[in-house]
Amino acid sequence: MKALVCERYNDPAAIRVREVDDPIAGAGHVVVDVRAAAVNFTDSLLARDMYQVSAPVPFIPGSEIAGVISEVGDGVDSFAVGDRVFGMAFVGGFAERITMPATALKSIPAGVDYAAAASFFxxxxxxxxxxxxxxxxxxxxxxxxxxxxxxxxxxxxxxxxxxxxxxxxxxxxxxxxxxxxxxxxxxxxxxxxxxxxxxxxxxxxxxxxxxxxxxxxxxxxxxxxxxxxxxxxxxxxxxxxxxxxxxxxxxxxxxxxxxxxxxxxxFATKEPQALAELERDALAMLADGRLRPRISERYPLGQAAEALIRIESRRAIGKLVVEP
Ligand SMILES: NC(=O)c1ccc[n+]([C@@H]2O[C@H](COP(=O)([O-])OP(=O)(O)OC[C@H]3O[C@@H](n4cnc5c(N)ncnc54)[C@H](OP(=O)(O)O)[C@@H]3O)[C@@H](O)[C@H]2O)c1
Known part of the structure; x- marks a missing residue:
């Protein structure tokens, strides 16, 4: 599959699309065909190795995604192939596919599109x-x-x-x-x-x-x-x-x-129950239309590195998404 790979820190020229191995769904995991991945400030900090924790190079940036499940690993009964899901990862989102723990995903509410779902969490x-x-x-x-x-x-x-x-x-x-x-x-x-x-x-x-x-x-x-x-x-x-x-x-x-x-x-580690309650309440507002992420720009995978630069240069408004 194709993915945006950061090969060296702090060097925009070393962030480019290349062919990488397809992910597989291990036990408790699913493979998601990524339809949209939000661009976050953290993604650019990770590519510069300026975040609180490092992502070892080479890595695929992209920390939240929405898409369709294409493969289900052993022990997963909460989702099936074809389900529309969204969730947060640390890295790996700017790619055609990503493998994630099933527990890290939620179903996309009806009426919410992939770009909005990817931009939510x-x-x-x-x-x-x-x-x-x-x-x-x-x-x-x-x-x-x-x-x-x-x-x-x-x-x-x-x-x-x-x-x-x-x-x-x-x-x-x-x-x-x-x-x-x-x-x-x-x-x-x-x-x-x-x-x-x-x-x-x-x-x-x-x-x-x-x-x-x-x-x-x-x-x-x-x-x-x-x-x-x-x-x-x-x-x-x-x-x-x-x-x-x-x-x-x-x-x-x-x-x-x-x-x-x-x-x-x-907060997620120290107070998982409180976070689950916050997310439930916020998601209810997404589902009933009171909240709608504002997507100002959409980038194909081949131009995802430009989206990172746009965030860094203070020019982004609302959310930018990459649509592999
Ligand atoms: N605490 C958490 O859990 C949490 C979660 C997500 C993000 N964050 C952090 O929150 C911050 C904002 O994230 P975001 O996703 O909202 O980023 P963003 O979309 O890029 O927005 C950041 C805003 O900061 C302002 N800004 C001022 N100086 C800037 C500079 N030198 N470079 C870039 N922006 C600058 C810009 O507004 P003006 O041009 O209008 O000043 C810009 O719109 C980041 O530090 C991120 O790491 C924290």
Missing amino acids: VAFSTSYGALVYAGEVKPGETVVVLGAAGGVGLAAVQIATALGARVIAAASSDEKLVVCREEGAAETVDYSRESLKDRIKQLTDGRGADVVIDPVGGALSEAAFRATGWKGRFVVVGFASGEIAKIALNLPLLKGAEIRSFNIAP
């Missing part, structure tokens, strides 16, 4: 956990989302809106903020030309935000934290800017605010 489970579990968002509260047109950010805009919150979307261009409004944001801040802190204060009549979702980091983190209100909850999700902010601890002290976090990988 990483961005939407993370944002759902950040908003509901970590942020404890309540209807009517004000939620600020940084990097709001990115994969995690736009999912947070959609989910917070669906939960009845008032969303202030913050991003770096008009083009991105138009999309955030289309997905439910009530207000926007262009932090490439406006003061994030002053604008949030202005939009909340001086009270400050109830919750901040931060997948970006850097200088924006402190500016947004300073714009939280009494008992505000600041939720750390990621560092797309490449910089980790250091926040002085007098800031939370002054207003009873809390710095919280949501990180799906350790």
